[in-house]
Amino acid sequence: MADPAAKWDDLTIRIASGAAMTGIGAVGVILGGVWFQMLVVFVSAVMVWELWMMIRPTEATKGMLLAALVASVMSGQLTYDSSWALLLFLIAPLLGATQLRTEVKTFFIFAFGIQIAGWGLVHFRNDYGFTWILWLMVVVIVTDIFGYFAGKSLGGPKFWPKISPKKTWSGTVAGWLGAALVGGVFMIFTNVGFIIVPLSMALSFAGQMGDIAESALKRRMKVKDSSTLIPGHGGLFDRFDALLGGAIFMIVVADIFDIPGVAF
Incomplete structure (x- = not known):
């Protein structure tokens, strides 16, 4: 018979890690401006790297280069208010998709969505x-x-x-x-x-x-x-x-x- 306490085994470490993430996120949200922007850019870039590694774990270098590209594009785009600048977010998804033989649409959709969501969070903080x-x-x-x-x-x-x-x-x-x-x-x-x-x-x-x-x-x-x-x-x-x-x-x-x- 399974130990009822076993299902809570991960609770302590989840709370500790969650508290650390919450603290870092709270500082970024409170400070706003460039601090929150840098936090969102970093998290977005890492998520695109994770996306790439789930699809193509044997080519880690390409994943890191794509993450760096995402960070660069987002850092530059977030300084503009024009919605046309959102087209720049297509660069990394399209480039990454050309390097894949499978899951091309998967990578494109998720990579683009991650950047759009990050853009939205920054502008929500600045505007609202x-x-x-x-x-x-x-x-x-x-x-x-x-x-x-x-x-x-x-x-x-x-x-x-x-x-x-x-x-x-x-x-x-x-x-x-x-x-x-x-x-x-x-x-x-x-x-x-x-x-x-x-x-x-x-x-x-x-x-x-x-x-x-x-x-x-x-x-x-x-x-x-x-x-x-x-x-x-x-x-x-x-x-x-x-x-x-x-x-x-x-x-x-x-x-x-x-x-x-x-x-x-």
């Missing part, structure tokens, strides 16, 4: 301010925490077993409820309206879909984690996949829909 980016990140973090503990404690039917066999409906719904609570707190302590509650839940779901997309990628590539950079968490791609999904979702919301409460 600290409170807005704090809300986005807290929703994603709380969704993950509620989902983790509910899934481990309650178990139950799997959410999407073919793609992510560890995720349960109990954890998924708990993530939505946690996001709703976050929205309620921000509604109370800021001048935002009730729309922030359902918007938080929608953001939570978008983040979960980002997580699912990365899980599907790992299963396709037959790897457990995107890398081993972070003890207890795998790679940066494993840790920030939900934030990528949430950021892309909010780019669509902020740019296409006129929803009160998008900006605090």
Whole structure:
């Protein structure tokens, strides 16, 4: 019979690594400006490297060169406000795709999406301010925490077993409820309206879909984690996949829909 405590074996190291990442991220978010930009550029470049290594682990040098290219392009592009400059984000995905014999579309889509999400986070911080980016990140973090503990404690039917066999409906719904609570707190302590509650839940779901997309990628590539950079968490791609999904979702919301409460 399995030891019930075994399912919590990774909790301590997850908490320690998570606390370290949260601290670094918090400093970047609070400082904003070039500091947050550098943090986002670094994380985005590493995630593209991890993406490459999942697809083509035998050619690490090319992955590092692509990561350096991503960092260079993003650092330059983030100084411009023109949306036309987003076309520069096609450089690394296209160049990387030409070096692959398989998973060409996979690399292109994920590499481009990573950069777009990073661009969105930087501009959200600059244009909407600290409170807005704090809300986005807290929703994603709380969704993950509620989902983790509910899934481990309650178990139950799997959410999407073919793609992510560890995720349960109990954890998924708990993530939505946690996001709703976050929205309620921000509604109370800021001048935002009730729309922030359902918007938080929608953001939570978008983040979960980002997580699912990365899980599907790992299963396709037959790897457990995107890398081993972070003890207890795998790679940066494993840790920030939900934030990528949430950021892309909010780019669509902020740019296409006129929803009160998008900006605090």
